[in-house]
Amino acid sequence: xxxxxxxxxxxxxxxxxxxxxxxxxxxxxxxxxxxxxxxxxxxxxxxxxxxxxxxxxxxxxxxxxxxxxxxxxxxxxxxxxxxxxxxxxxxxxxxxxxxxxxxxxxxxxxxxxxxxxxxxxxxxxxxxxxxxxxxxxxxxxxxxxxxxxxxxxxxxxxxxxxxxxxxxxxxxxxxxxxxxxxxxxxxxxxxxxxxxxxxxxxxxxxxxxxxx
Amino acid sequence: xxxxxxxxxxxxxxxxxxxxxxxxxxxxxxxxxxxxxxxxxxxxxxxxxxxxxxxxxxxxxxxxxxxxxxxxxxxxxxxxxxxxxxxxxxxxxxxxxxxxxxxxxxxxxxxxxxxxxxxxxxxxxxxxxxxxxxxxxxxxxxxxxxxxxxxxxxxxxxxxxxxxxxxxxxxxxxxxxxxxxxxxxxxxxxxxxxxxxxxxxxxxxxxxxxxxxxxxxxxxxxxxxxxxxxxxxxxxxxxxxxxxxxxxxxxxxxxxxxxxxxxxxxxxxxxxxxxxxxxxxxxxxxxxxxxxxxxxxxxxxxxxxxxxxxxxxxxxxxxxxxxxxxxxxxxxxxxxxxxxxxxxxxxxxxxxxxxxxxxxxxxxxxxxxxxxxxxxxxxxxxxxxxxxxxxxxxxxxxxxxxxxxxxxxxxxxxxxxxxxxxxxxxxxxxxxxxxxxxxxxxxxxxxxxxxxxxxxxxxxxxxxxxxxxxxxxxxxxxxxxxxxxxxxxxxxxxxxxxxxxxxxxxxxxxxxxxxxxxxxxxxxxxxxxxxxxxxxxxxxxxxxxxxxxxxxxxxxxxxxxxxxxxxxxxxxxxxxxxxxxxxxxxxxxxxxxxxxxxxxxxxxxxxxxxxxxxxxxxxxxxxxxxx
Numbered sequence: 001x002x003x004x005x006x007x008x009x010x011x012x013x014x015x016x017x018x019x020x021x022x023x024x025x026x027x028x029x030x031x032x033x034x035x036x037x038x039x040x041x042x043x044x045x046x047x048x049x050x051x052x053x054x055x056x057x058x059x060x061x062x063x064x065x066x067x068x069x070x071x072x073x074x075x076x077x078x079x080x081x082x083x084x085x086x087x088x089x090x091x092x093x094x095x096x097x098x099x100x101x102x103x104x105x106x107x108x109x110x111x112x113x114x115x116x117x118x119x120x121x122x123x124x125x126x127x128x129x130x131x132x133x134x135x136x137x138x139x140x141x142x143x144x145x146x147x148x149x150x151x152x153x154x155x156x157x158x159x160x161x162x163x164x165x166x167x168x169x170x171x172x173x174x175x176x177x178x179x180x181x182x183x184x185x186x187x188x189x190x191x192x193x194x195x196x197x198x199x200x201x202x203x204x205x206x207x208x209x210x211x212x
Numbered sequence: 213x214x215x216x217x218x219x220x221x222x223x224x225x226x227x228x229x230x231x232x233x234x235x236x237x238x239x240x241x242x243x244x245x246x247x248x249x250x251x252x253x254x255x256x257x258x259x260x261x262x263x264x265x266x267x268x269x270x271x272x273x274x275x276x277x278x279x280x281x282x283x284x285x286x287x288x289x290x291x292x293x294x295x296x297x298x299x300x301x302x303x304x305x306x307x308x309x310x311x312x313x314x315x316x317x318x319x320x321x322x323x324x325x326x327x328x329x330x331x332x333x334x335x336x337x338x339x340x341x342x343x344x345x346x347x348x349x350x351x352x353x354x355x356x357x358x359x360x361x362x363x364x365x366x367x368x369x370x371x372x373x374x375x376x377x378x379x380x381x382x383x384x385x386x387x388x389x390x391x392x393x394x395x396x397x398x399x400x401x402x403x404x405x406x407x408x409x410x411x412x413x414x415x416x417x418x419x420x421x422x423x424x425x426x427x428x429x430x431x432x433x434x435x436x437x438x439x440x441x442x443x444x445x446x447x448x449x450x451x452x453x454x455x456x457x458x459x460x461x462x463x464x465x466x467x468x469x470x471x472x473x474x475x476x477x478x479x480x481x482x483x484x485x486x487x488x489x490x491x492x493x494x495x496x497x498x499x500x501x502x503x504x505x506x507x508x509x510x511x512x513x514x515x516x517x518x519x520x521x522x523x524x525x526x527x528x529x530x531x532x533x534x535x536x537x538x539x540x541x542x543x544x545x546x547x548x549x550x551x552x553x554x555x556x557x558x559x560x561x562x563x564x565x566x567x568x569x570x571x572x573x574x575x576x577x578x579x580x581x582x583x584x585x586x587x588x589x590x591x592x593x594x595x596x597x598x599x600x601x602x603x604x605x606x607x608x609x610x611x612x613x614x615x616x617x618x619x620x621x622x623x624x625x626x627x628x629x630x631x632x633x634x635x636x637x638x639x640x641x642x643x644x645x646x647x648x649x650x651x652x653x654x655x656x657x658x659x660x661x662x663x664x665x666x667x668x669x670x671x672x673x674x675x676x677x678x679x680x681x682x683x684x685x686x687x688x689x690x691x692x693x694x695x696x697x698x699x700x701x702x703x704x705x706x707x708x709x710x711x712x713x714x715x716x717x718x719x720x721x722x723x724x725x726x727x728x729x730x731x732x733x734x735x736x737x738x739x740x741x742x743x744x745x746x747x748x749x750x751x752x753x754x755x756x757x758x759x760x761x762x763x764x765x766x767x768x769x770x771x772x773x774x775x776x777x778x779x780x781x782x783x784x785x786x787x788x789x790x791x792x793x794x795x796x797x798x799x800x801x802x803x804x805x806x807x808x809x810x811x812x813x814x815x816x817x818x819x820x821x822x823x824x825x826x827x828x829x830x831x832x833x834x835x836x837x838x839x
Contacts, residue, residue, distance in 0.1 A: 010278055012257025049253040144258075144274050144281045185277050188261065188792035194817040195787060199665040200223040200246060201253065 001064075001084050004140055005156045006057060009181065010147035011047070013055035018043035020142035024127060039112050044124040045139050051204040053192040057139070057148060060107040060124035062086045068099035068108060068121075076121065085126035093120040220246075225667035227697055229462050229617035230529070233536045236614060242563050244535045245554065249663045261793030262295035268415050277793050287415050295794040296421035296428075297413045299770070302789070303428040304409035306771030309551055310732050311402045311439025312574075313479050314446075315371060320481050320587045321446040322364030325357050331485040331591035332450055334360055339629070340449045347379035360449070367442050371402045378402070378438045383742045387751030388780055392433070395808050397426055397778060399434035406431060421797055429778040429809070436775030441735035447518065451484050454521035454627040454729065456634060456722075460619035461696040463533065465526035466542040468613050470508035471499045471605040473598065474528055474537055477549035478730065480518035482571050482585040482594065483511075486547060487523055489594035499602050507598065512537060513552050514689055514730035520624050521729045527622075529697065530668075530690035531765075532661040535560045541612040545601035549585075550575035552660070552766065565607040569597055622701035624727035626686070628740050634720055641720075643747055646756065647839045650712035652682045653830035654744075656737040656776065657691045657725075659761030659769040662787060668694040670762025670786045670819045675700055677823030679724040682710035683830065686740065689731040690763070700725045734772050738779060748837075753780030753810035756833040758826045762786035762819050777811045782829045784814045784822045 019031070021043040026034035034041060045059035066086045069077040076092035077099060079085075095118050100108040110119035127137035135141070140150040149156065163180070196203035217238045221231050224246050237244050258264035258274040265285050266272040273285030275294060284290050289297070323329040334340055334356050341351045344359050347366055351359055370378055378399050381389065392398045399405055409431045411417060412424060448454070466472050473490065475483040489495060490507045499507050510528045511519045519525035528537045531552050537543055538560040546557065547569045557568050558579025568580040571593070576582055581600065585593050626634075635641045645651045655678055661667055671694035675685050679700075687695055695701050700708075706717035709724045717724050728736045737759075745752045759776035761769050763786055776783045791797050805812045816822040 012261070012277065013254030014256040014258050014274070015254070047254055053254075055254040055257075145276050145278050146281055180278075182277065182279055182795060184792050184795040184798050185261075187798070188788065191788050191792075191815060191817060195664055198669060198817055200220065200249070200663070206223075 001153050002150060003061065003153050004059070004137060005149050005151060005153075007147050007149075008054065008056055010145045011055045011057055012145055012147070013047055013049070014144070015047045016142040016144065017045050017057050017139035017148065018047055020138040021045045021124075024130070024138035038115055042111060042122075044122060049202065051202045051207060052189075052196045053201060058105060058107060059139070060086060060103075061105055062124075062126055063104070067102040067104065071098040071102045073098065080128065083126060083128060083131045085128060085131075087125055087128065088121045088123065090117075090120040093118070095119045223666065224663070225532075226669045226672065227462070227667055229464065229620075229697065230533065230536050230667070232616035233463060233539050233614065237536070237539050240563070242535070242539050242560055243556065244539075244560075245532060246663045248556075258793075260790055262298045262790035262797075263291050263793035265289065265294045265297065267297070267413065275793065289415075289419065292421040292794045292796045293419050293424070295791050295797045296424040299789060299791055299797070300409050300424050300428045300431070301413045302767040303431050303771050303774050304406050304413075306767035306769070307409075307431050307435035307439065308406045309768050310435045310443065310771065311371070311406065313551070313732060314402070314439035314443035316479060316481060317443045317446045317450070318364060318367045321360065321450055322368065323587045324450060325360030325364050327357070329587035330589055331488060331594070332587065334449055335452045336449050339445070339453050343445050343449065346382065367446070370438060370442065373401045373404050376400050378434065380437045380441045383739060384437065384779075385742055385745040385751050388745070388753065391751065391753065391780070391809055392778070395426060395429075397430040397433060397809075399430050399438060402434050402438040405434040421794070422800060425797070425800060426808070429774055432771045432774035433778050435771050436735055436738050436779065440732040441738070443732040444729070444735045447480055448627065451480055451518075452522045453629050454625040455630050456623060457521070457524040457625040458621065458623055459520055459524045459526050461527040461529070461622050461693060461701075462617055462620050463528055463537060463540055464615060464617040464619040465508075465510045465528050466537065466540055466615050467505075467508045468542060468610070468615055469505045471502070471504045471506070471601050472508050472510065472543050473601045474510055474512050474543050474546040475515045475519060475525070476512040476534060476546055477515040477553055477575075478513065478551045478732070479549045479572075480515060480522075481587070482549060482590060483515050483519055483547065484522075485590040485594040486597060487519060487525065489591065489598045492595070492598075495595065495598050495602070498599070499605070502602050502606050504602075504605055507601075512546075514732070515549060517689065517692065517727075517730040517733070521627070521727070521733075522625075524625075526619060527693055527696065530661050530693035532663060532667050538564065538566055540615050541566075541609070542615055544604045544608060545569050545597065547571060547597055548575065548577070548580070551768070553577070564612060565604060565609060567600065567604045569600065571597075620697055620699055622696040622727070623703065623723055624692070624696070624701065626726040626728050628736050628743065631726065631740065634722060639743055639747055643744065645712075645716050649834075649839070650682065650716050651684050652712070652827070652834065653756035653758070654684045654686060655757065655826055656734065656759045656781065657685050657687045657762070658689055658731065658734055658737075658759065658772055659764035660690045660766050661694070662763045662765040664787065665763055665817065668697065668763075670817075671695060672698045672700070674760055674762050674819035674823055675725050676708060677820055678826065679705075679709040679713055681823065681827045682712040683827065684713060684716075685725040686728050686737055687725055688728050688733050688737070691761075692725070692727040692729075695725045696727065701727055731768060731772065734776075738775070741779065741781070750837070751780055751810070754833065754837060755780070756830045756837065756839075757781060758829055759783035760785070760822060760826065762822065773813065777805060777813055778809050780809060780811045782811050782814070782826070784816055784825055786815075786817050786819070786822065788815045
């Protein structure tokens with residue numbers, strides 16, 4: 001089971017993934033020609049602002065079993081076995097909104113994909129054309145910081161466990177965290193947290209204060 | 213809904229008077245910088261970390277700040293070099309802005325000396341002689357015009373390379389000059405350093421980030437002790453050296469029964485003549501014929517500060533107040549020159565009857581009426597603009613006017629000369645107060661507004677904390693205006709200060725925060741520091757002093773912070789410059805620079821923490837001086 005894994009600590013909010021996604025789903029797959037298209041393709045991934053100026057790239061995670069697939073009254077959503085992905089047959093979509101209602105990741109929107117067509121369920125298709133060519137999804141390829149990687153779930157989990165073992169033992173040895181985030185980036189994140197707290201953008205501290 | 217709006221308003225500003233207007237913008241969908249900041253989220257981390265290089269067509273390139281993905285751009289530049297190039301680029305832009313403003317002042321001054329300008333005179337001839345003598349010009353038995361002509365030529369030459377040095381560096385204490393010479397950062401010419409910066413940021417001109425940034429300090433010094441200082445000194449000669457003056461501040465300075473003209477931007481050249489035109493009785497009469505009780509001039513940003521300092525013109529506010537001033541519905545004409553003017557102003561003006569009038573050939577704005585200013589025809593242009601404002605007043609819908617508050621009193625006009633006057637003609641009492649410990653130190657609080665942090669929170673809280681610690685503030689720009697709105701620019705504010713500072717303020721009848729002018733007037737802070745250091749026979753780096761820019765946004769502020777540090781001020785900025793993508797550049801700025809110029813930068817968003825850092829620095833400076 002190959003999935004796109006997100007490492008939220010590494011997302012810097014550059015939105016390269018959004019741009020790459022839109023281009024990948026355009027007619028000629030170039031930025032310049034995309035801008036001429038009607039309707040214009042939009043990204044199927046969205047990078048949003050969380051607290052403390054942290055960001056998260058959100059998209060369909062291709063659940064199995066997929067609630068959207070179960071909820072669809074016209075069988076417009078099906079599971080693709082070859083790449084373990086959830087796909088939409090746009091011609092069958094009746095714009096009822098059921099799939100979006102049940103999506104646990106809020107990753108389904110509705111858009112026209114043809115000029116005179118209806119609004120159809122619009123979501124990540126796992127770049128299935130690219131997978132057939134043996135390539136990674138466009139968003140993963142575009143990510144410079146490896147905030148998104150495309151890999152076997154077990155492989156990623158093993159990799160993460162290895163880090164976790166080192167972290168825990170390093171901490172027991174009193175060496176703090178073994179990891180891996182450079183000092184300047186840690187400092188920067190602390191500053192971002194303070195700025196969010198002192199300004200109008202969402203901040204963990206403000207949310208905590210408002211709960212008290 | 214209204215709860216949500218109230219929460220937004222409270223998160224956006226601490227200025228209680230502007231909250232009503234801010235609320236109006238949210239209720240009536242009048243777009244402001246705060247809304248655009250929200251729209252812009254998330255903002256790219258590569259840019260914020262300084263590791264994005266968009267300079268050439270092999271790029272744009274980004275370095276992975278987590279040190280695993282790409283570590284060099286296509287050309288081979290690593291994170292250190294990309295961050296350093298970007299920072300140098302910013303410093304050069306800031307220096308160019310101040311210095312090009314200075315150039316226009318020098319040019320107008322020169323035309324005035326030759327008798328070719330309209331509406332200007334050499335107003336402060338005593339200062340003319342002092343400044344001329346400072347730069348080695350003979351003044352005995354010569355007419356003011358002759359002296360001014362030579363001074364104008366001398367200053368125009370400062371921009372080029374013929375002299376190879378800047379005259380005002382003569383004001384720099386000997387010990388500070390030695391530091392600059394040793395570090396190789398003595399500025400050589402105003403335009404030269406900026407042009408050389410632009411050269412150095414090109415691909416393939418060196419790869420040593422330290423070398424790149426030392427030139428950044430030199431470029432910044434060419435602004436502080438060059439372009440900005442000329443702007444300040446010649447503006448004083450043309451328009452009068454500021455004297456202590458009472459005025460008012462905040463959106464309440466707009467009047468519902470007057471023709472409201474807002475003067476916004478940075479350069480006093482045209483606006484000073486507008487003040488003259490607006491006092492013209494025929495025009496005042498015309499305003500009355502249009503149904504108004506007169507003409508009300510108010511300032512915004514640093515054009516406002518220039519007029520406040522010299523003419524006592526009230527201030528509508530600082531940078532983030534520009535859209536709010538329009539959103540009162542009471543502005544008839546907003547006259548803009550350049551810098552810090554939101555390109556979107558005509559959009560807000562369109563919600564009302566207001567007109568935006570652009571005046572600089574360099575700074576045209578779609579949707580604005582353009583009335584181009586030239587020194588030869590300045591008074592005619594000013595008259596035309598005031599007439600336009602009167603005509604626009606007739607279109608005003610009184611139903612849509614909402615002025616949120618009554619104006620706040622303030623005292624401004626603290627030029628170096630005015631401070632000296634207040635002290636009785638010598639700096640001795642100030643030096644005495646500092647050495648005796650009544651005043652622990654002096655901090656230059658400067659810089660902008662930035663919607664990323666609550667409006668005025670940083671400025672106001674830093675000043676309040678520092679005054680409690682017996683530290684005197686000298687402020688310029690948006691910082692000074694924030695203090696004004698909060699009521700810190702009146703002598704009574706000294707009640708909030710520590711005992712020592714309070715006594716000094718009471719005996720001199722001065723506020724604990726001294727408004728020294730516009731952002732180019734940060735050069736006044738340098739001049740004052742030079743005077744104090746010379747009196748104590750030390751370098752500027754040894755003074756119990758510091759700099760701060762709690763809410764900065766502009767490249768100009770980075771340049772000011774850089775010339776503060778290069779001159780020897782420990783300087784704390786409230787938002788990090790885009791440099792954290794490089795550990796080495798961060799270390800250089802916040803640590804290693806100390807070995808070069810005996811001063812460094814620090815970053816601290818929380819003003820209360822920043823105040824403690826500054827106090828610690830000042831106390832250790834005092835200890836080293838043995839006072």
